[in-house]
Amino acid sequence: MNNDRNWLVRENTFDPADLNHKETIFTIGNGYLCTRGALEETYPGNQRATFIHGVFDAAPIILTELANAPDWLPLTIHLNDERFALDRGTIESFERVLDLRTGVLTRRVRWRSPSDYVATMIFERFTSLADEHTLFLRCRVTPEFDGTLEIRAGLDARMDNRGMIHWRWMDQGERDGAVYLRAATLESKIETAYALRINVVEGAEIKRDFWDVENSPTLTTTLRAVPNEELIFEKYISVFTSRDLPRDQIEFAAMQRAPTMPSWEQAHEANANAWAQEWARSDVVIEGDDEAQLAIRFNLFQLLIAAPRHDDRVNIGAKTLSGFGYNGHCFWDTEIFMLPLFIYTAPHLAKNLLNYRFHNLPGAHRKAQTNGYEGAQFPWESAGGGDEVTPPFVPHFADPTKLVRIWPGEIEIHISADIAYAAYHYWRVTGDDEWLIERGAELILDTAKFWAARAEWSAEKQSYEYNNVIGPDENHDHVNNNFYTNRMAQSNLQTALQILALLEAREDARAQLTELIQKLDLSSERLEHWREVIEKIYLPLTDTKLIEQFEGYFKLRDVKMVELEPRDKSLQQVFGIEGANEIQGIKQPDVLMLLYLLRDRYSDEIVRENYEYYTPRTDVSFGSSLGPSIQAIIACEMGDIETAYDEFIRAARADLRDVRGNANDGIHAASAGGTWQAIVFGFAGLRVTENGWTVHPRLPKHWRRLAFRFFHRGEQEQVDLSQ
């Protein structure tokens, strides 16, 4: 490992204007929950939030959202009765550091109160990766005055999601010095129980009290303050929800854990050991580029803390568990952007995420049936129940009192093929035959069934079409024969037939095959129809090998990005929602996305032709955050390493530098996963084939070394490249 600096996300000043962005950056978590980097003592305008996986609740317009869970952070310090807060008094020094190796967030502040009492306070917090129900907060205070230090440590169930309340108080109380708090979500009735214990490690106690205020139970401790004598105070929390245990057991479980929780040192060591294992699988070493080195680790960290470890009924939202953006809903972002990281470095986590889709097949059946189709049509946005939860309306970006109709929930159908693609990809890399037979095959066959049903025969074209859809480039809606959609549908059907053949060939899959044939009604007529759809799907190429993104795209007014410079907004903001529909400028790679996913089916010549056409028409700077990493990979393929690096670093910086100005809404998870793909599939050129794997390095010039590990068919492999 290289030096510390490349593991530490740091800030040295406190800037209130950057408050919410930094809360996202300093998010910590353990795959069970994540907590934004809000200040313990609160700050005006902060967006404090803890999101627990799967704890969704109904909400108007957006249908459902991850409920901002009761807050475990509250801790206020009073220096001789003066409340410490960064919006009063004087900040003499300030430093905040997130150690990506262990997920410990540390803040060090020297603060002078309005009445001139000075103290240095060090706050440390982590959510244990070793025991995901336990959370730890430590505060070390060195006063420079005589008198008292009062510490108030509480829980708070009155949290809101950008103004919307999701919790109903149920009960609270104190037993043997530990405090519990129970609350339930209003509509989904998920219960949560927290237990809180405090521990004075250093300091003479003058007084202890329990403030039994509903929703905000608080333990207060007054310590004697002596100049330059450090006081150490710890706050331990345990959390359970009724998703973990029967609801009559969660309070007991939390309270039982509270007095038996290990000491800070023990807990910290167990957590650090757990993290060491994560990094042994996932770390990427880049020498010669400190920014890229820290950025990739930061992106990996944010994905690792959001990936469910012990729960395969939840998924990673587009903004992980780090912000209110997209309401905790998950998209194709998981399968196409994040999953490759897990497939290659943590297959057990990839399996959890794919199982989420498997468990939600009933929702996909409901959606298909509602629309008059057979098979599994996965929802564009999915949350707790597997049904479509794309909000039909959102407030207009320019005038929030107006609503804009949102179409992807109805017509952005490619996600079903993306999920099948990911299931196959998982199996191809891991060789997890058991999962393929038990679950993957059904995912692939059931989505294929949908695609065959959704295909429309055109007598005129003598082809099967997919009309009225949205492709990856969402600037163009209600289009016909989006090439990405059509080709991914075809691939889904092809893979299905391939999987059927594979199951037929395996003795150990016989029973499952029989069951699937019956359950999915895989008659020979149906399979014949699949073959016909595969053969006759509408997929035109021009003479020059150029692929038309959708029917009629080439007839749209041609707009290249360079013609719009200087520009500081998206195409939709420049041209309006309707206007952006009528030009060739696109929000993110669409044809190129397809060529990336099915790279081995297309010649270099085709890729180059399309790369050269679409790149100048793609809004990488203000379009989708999903774009840059894919552009980077294709640019690598084309040998255009400088462009590749520019796009890679744009993706890598998305959150750390708040490139798009919306990092306050949460981590750009797809961009984070894409950053890893750009390194591994782009710069290292990793390819897994039938016969093993290869790399085709094309490192940026200033990179001295690139090293990472991955699993291939159960074996951990190591790649270590230098110029």
Add this chain to the structure above:
Amino acid sequence: MNNDRNWLVRENTFDPADLNHKETIFTIGNGYLCTRGALEETYPGNQRATFIHGVFDAAPIILTELANAPDWLPLTIHLNDERFALDRGTIESFERVLDLRTGVLTRRVRWRSPSDYVATMIFERFTSLADEHTLFLRCRVTPEFDGTLEIRAGLDARMDNRGMIHWRWMDQGERDGAVYLRAATLESKIETAYALRINVVEGAEIKRDFWDVENSPTLTTTLRAVPNEELIFEKYISVFTSRDLPRDQIEFAAMQRAPTMPSWEQAHEANANAWAQEWARSDVVIEGDDEAQLAIRFNLFQLLIAAPRHDDRVNIGAKTLSGFGYNGHCFWDTEIFMLPLFIYTAPHLAKNLLNYRFHNLPGAHRKAQTNGYEGAQFPWESAGGGDEVTPPFVPHFADPTKLVRIWPGEIEIHISADIAYAAYHYWRVTGDDEWLIERGAELILDTAKFWAARAEWSAEKQSYEYNNVIGPDENHDHVNNNFYTNRMAQSNLQTALQILALLEAREDARAQLTELIQKLDLSSERLEHWREVIEKIYLPLTDTKLIEQFEGYFKLRDVKMVELEPRDKSLQQVFGIEGANEIQGIKQPDVLMLLYLLRDRYSDEIVRENYEYYTPRTDVSFGSSLGPSIQAIIACEMGDIETAYDEFIRAARADLRDVRGNANDGIHAASAGGTWQAIVFGFAGLRVTENGWTVHPRLPKHWRRLAFRFFHRGEQEQVDLSQ
């Protein structure tokens, strides 16, 4: 005055299923704020709310709403550490009484704790009408056990509007035993400061504490409990907002008031005296019908507590200050349904409400201009700023995930004429020339200007039309030439010319007239155009004197209410929103409403013809709550007293008996005002004419006596009728 019983709204059992309805019924207030009848100690599912006039804040979809202000009620009692709450232990006896004479709400509970500690608790509260910034709560506890009684009395700034938060905590603390709490609305930045003081009147104090938990500052007191020795505890609150005083003075004002507040007895006496004056003006005595007697007083009480006393920049919302329905917005309900009560019994309050419209003329100009018209077009829904705040969408009643387009904000234009009508009505009854000259004339002239601009010339009909509107019957939208709208527009223009003539004739109005002519550009050409519109407005009567509600109404499918029996839902619920548009069944009187308002312009013959046609087609039972009182008045006119009584009592009971099942959303204020009109203009037949006033009594058979007072041109008059 008759006996107590007819002043007391009472319940003798606690029914959790009726919780939110009873919170509305037991709303108390003082014209500055109102507080729903929630339990001090809270109850699961309660909708605790205090609404302070004018304290609006932005909200998604509904644009703006009255923010549920910080709660002054919290008071929990612990019997030997067991928390008193009605959802645990045993309720041995229960009684709740609202004394309409004084606005004091009293609850008496004998409660047995799970561990068998018994106490009788009496809670009393009132919001002083003598000093509207002061609120009082008293608790008398008679324990039947030895030990301790702990009382926790707090404030709570974390209130929400049906899940939506509007408040940001600013500061709190304790000085000299009094506690303050400051909070501000999130978007409108209105600040509020509360001060809290507690007072142990009877009981030996063991311990006092201040729990300084953010948002919920709480004073706790532990008293010695001795069997059958009554303990008395008082909680005094003072409230100011930045609408009352400069924002840097409100905390000081609240804290200064707290320690100087009078004793319970003094405050109670001052409040009772203030109420005695209200009732001397407004009471209605009905002998022979206890239900009607109590109901009219209840309805009057609810309007009196919502009417602003010292603020003419606020109005009374459709649900007063008693619930979340209609977001605190005001409608024509004020001018047409509530205002007559105030014009006749409390002209100073009527003037405040009309001044609200006068002050909001700039908003009415903005609305007219946005739509391409001159003059003043008042918003269908209005809140703090005078701009249109009708939500363009609301959740569908059958499927709240779907949105329904709401049109009145765009096309229910009759409100501008309703306001002009009310301004003229006020002057006609009060003779308040000064107000007419200074303000009323401008309201009437400026709305007339709008109506002239909005009229469309039809070459075919050789008439002026008002097309694409909604009349009072909102089941039919986008209609042309709604008779109500056209006739009220004509009346607005006629009144304008009449007022101009009146100003011209008065020496003391000369200056104001000159100013108005210039300000409103009242050129002779313009006035000529007004005369032409008045003359040629499209107002057809059939040969039989039947008035068509709007063009094409008679061609709709004829549906009478009796054909749908038995029925338990509205026409929109039976036929769907589109379906209800296509039938003759209507939601509330429309033609009859017009005939009521302009009664002296129409012959008995015309009224009878239309009464007989429209009555069977009007959904009085599940349609608008605005309907029954108007039906009652017209029925009186037609000598149909039994029907009149049925409709009157339906209106009178609307909230007390929760006739429509939605009283939990707040008081039906228009129905309350209509109830008074049905008595005074219906059963008593009061008419104010050029020469004085007359009554035409037609009392229900079982009424032995009907007596009330009203002001006519500054003189208080008395009506006392018997069979």
